[in-house]
Amino acid sequence: MDAYLKENGRDNISALMIAGGWVEGLYIATQVAKGNSTVELKQRIAEQKLSLKDLVGLMSTYEAGDAALDGVKADLAALEVLFEGVAVGGGEQTTSEKDGVITVGGTGAAALTEDQLAAIRDKAATIRNNYIN
């Protein structure tokens, strides 16, 4: 689908689909965390800060003027503000090799406070509900 849209000069639709899929994923993960807030799940949600950065980078390659894209860019920017204080590790990265497999380690795991999670969950729900209604 992505390839078809790109090959037909409709990259903007492809970008919207990617953003929509990511927002839906964030919405589902944060809703699941409401009743089952495990450390692992919160870690995965916190790590979305990195994906969000990549997504914002992708969206910024499209010039302003497309109303749908501009709206999504604004929504992602609002989420970026909420993710700002989220820790994603980022300490000294270590690498080692054993049996041809490189192991990448680092200090500090991604983590999210309950307040940060609640704020991201509310915003993701607002954005998602706005898209589907």
Place this chain on the structure above:
Amino acid sequence: MSILRTITMNAALAGLALLSTSTVAAQCKAFAKNKCVPELAPYKFNETFNAAQLAPGEEAEVNLTFYSGQEYRVAVCVHPILGEVNWKLVDVNNKIVFESLADSPKHHCDLKAESTAQMRVVVWVPNKGSSDMVHVGCVAIMVGFKE
């Protein structure tokens, strides 16, 4: 009449150029899918095609995120017309984590992420002496994972 013929000819050439560009991109995707995806086994393809047409001397890079607790295979797959290419995996501090050079090529590297890490895969096609012929070929950077 002659002007009309010229316009028609230009339009046809422009159309052909557009068609050939999209056909080349489609061929590159097909190459990546058919030739490169099997090379990821037993890892599961992440369904993201990072493929581009490169000529000798050209470089491409892709940013990747490796999530903690998962194992990955990064494979670089090149159309035979280009021969072997150089590629490396670089971390956020620009430290080379893995490097494969054209004279001793490795087509994939396996890695295990104990913590989430962002890396760049940089691919560059070596120049092949002096030749008037410029061969452009498909280069794909593919990622497979297992949990």
